[in-house]
Amino acid sequence: MTIDWLSFVTVFFASIVSACVVVALFATGIRLLATPPHGAGAGGAARDEEMDDVEGPQRPRLATTGAVVLFVLAAAGALYGIYLIIPALHP
């Protein structure tokens, strides 16, 4: 029988690491976008946790910058994926 367990284990961990890193980058970016403005108190009533828009430009500039940087890093992960997909790019 020809089951290449070593390459399976490699695939398994490569998948976990790459997926988790990209998701963590994007999620942290979203978390930064949701940073409340300085001096704001806690929010009001219970809200639906899924469909909330984050409104208003009042968040700290640093948070916005950080979020953009993280989104760009996540996009770089996607670009690396495209690089892997196209055989002509890696002879």
Add this chain to the structure above:
Amino acid sequence: MTAATLALVVLVVALALVFDFTNGFHDTANAMATPIATGAMRPKVAVAVAAVLNLVGAFLSTTVAQTISGGLIKEGSGGVVIGPAIVFAGLIGAIVWNITTWYFGLPSSSSHALFGGLVGAAIVGAGFDSIDYATLFGKVIIPAVLAPFTAGIVAFLATRIAYSITRRHDGRPDGRRVFRVGQVFSSSLVALAHGTNDAQKTMGVITLTLVAAGLQAPNTPPQAWVITACAIAIGVGTYTGGWRIIKTLGTGLTAVKPAQGFAAEVSTASTILASSHLGFALSTTHVASGSVIGSGLGRRGSVVRWATARRIVTGWVFTLPSAAVVGAVAALLVKLGPAGIVIDTVLGIGFMIAVFLRARPERIDASSLEREVAAAGAAVHRPKKRDRRGAAA
């Protein structure tokens, strides 16, 4: 070459393109079920994006396979010659099974259907010895068992991470809606990867058939018309959208939310890319289904419908043997000579028409799916800030 052989080659090319088409519409769901379910993309837009990316993907990667069956059948020196007749019967088996699983809305692997059809046809054409059972086990069956678990674990972890990072304890908006923007990109990546993988399979089948018939020199790349035809067939198939399968994968297994959908798609893309570049091939369908289930387990308060999961897995178990049986029956008919081939073709076309007619009354398409997503979304709809102000004024 006789006129009969030429006719058979033309028939094989036509059937291969039909298979490519069913491959496309069967697998639209792998990339687009989750973004459609969360409303990240409207159904029509999603299938259009997937179709274009499959079309483009088909042109990006045209490495010709060395064997039609990927080593499942002992081809080449000392082995079986897989002539147009066996490929013809194998394709009939694959198409019939793809149409059947579509009718039941089951995501099933098109490669398994193709392998199954070819194996069945080869057994009839050249006996049980023609199959390499070690390869069948190591390259098809074991990966099919491992794929959903791998993707499931990856998606489970990714979903946990997405929710724990964005969770807010102060009741403020968490902005998880933004994940829908990410979904557009993550699902597109899955669609592109699919196009580069799957169109290539049909190109290989056609090219190797042309080589077998003496119409093309061995070890030459696929001809331009073959690449173009395969790209168009898979693109049109994808655009047609296997709505029944999209419905199963997007709404049948678990209710998919944006953060969860994003995590599932990134997991699918990561697992497929890792598998195709680190040498352990996994089926897109098995990976995508595993990701959806894993992400459903990873989100607090979500429910996975195991009955649906069981139906899907049952479909997987039967894919290879069922396609093999149909392929074998088709190969038996081919043995009758030209009349058998005509009977095969008529029966195959008749079967497709019958299934499409049967499916019509309970038609599932873009608009019915959109209504469903809208109905699910209405329960959690919040008007935009501007609209709320307007209402207050």
